[in-house]
Amino acid sequence: MVFNFEQVHNYFERLVFEEVARRSEAHPEFTSDMLGDVACVALNRLPARYVRHDVDMMFYLTEQERHAIEVSMDEVLQFAFAFVLERSAKVPR
Secondary structure, eight states: OOOOOTTOEEHHHHHHHHHHHHHHTTOTTOOHHHHHHHHHHHHHHSOOOEESOHHHHHHHOOHHHHHHHHHHHHHHHHHHHHHHHHHHHHSOO
């Protein structure tokens, strides 16, 4: 039997990547490496939700669960941007 796991991914990855890219416009001081760090910090603070298709996840969520995801995303991204900025200020140049 052949297994195909190429479609399996963490549901939050795409959401976080898109939101980091969108918010990066408000943070011109962030390098691409720093933005990658922001994405990692944010993803590590979110629960892993593995799906094959994003639509599978959205289909089964209630409106309250969707709202909770939006709130969680905002909180972790605010934290991640602040965390990476604070740490980058401590790095000798």
